[in-house]
Amino acid sequence: MPKKPKRPCSKPGCPNLTYGRFCEQHQKEENKRYETYDRDKAAVNRRYGRVWKRIRDSYVKSHPMCEKCLEKGLYVPVEEVHHIKPLAEGGTHDRSNLISLCKSCHSRIHAERGDRWHKNSG
Structure with missing residues (x-):
């Protein structure tokens, strides 16, 4: 290519x-x-260790472009591999639960979910 x-x-x-x-x-x-933005660093490290890096790298090799942008006919390199169902909600690292995204699309998904960029109030 x-x-x-x-x-x-x-x-x-x-x-x-x-x-x-x-x-x-x-x-x-x-x-x-x-x-x-606040994220529980210990929880992130438990969920995203060396195994995740191997899974992520393998997924990026087979999905090198942002899948949301590709739907619009745009070719934007992947910057994030996103869990469709978050690990905190019972999601897994299974390939069927992953999607390659650019930072913009990744941020948009989390903004729509409302689960990031807000300080915990408790």
């Missing part, structure tokens, strides 16, 4: 070209912003 051409960084006013959504500098900022 030929490499796609670089495109402008999605950060307004940034002149850099990139293969992803953001240039390297702005991707670091985006990752930092994304990780600032």
Whole structure:
């Protein structure tokens, strides 16, 4: 598969070209912003260890593009592998419960669910 051409960084006013959504500098900022929201780090580490990394890497090899964007005819590289039914709700790492997503689509799903980006009030 030929490499796609670089495109402008999605950060307004940034002149850099990139293969992803953001240039390297702005991707670091985006990752930092994304990780600032509260998540139980111990629970995350229990659920997402070395086994998950192998499963995720295997899934990405067979689904290298965001599956939601592909439905719209857009070719956006995968950035997240999402559990359709969350592990906390009894979901598994089974391939039928996974979907490849870009950060935008992943964020949209969690925003619609209302299960992230809100501080726990208790």
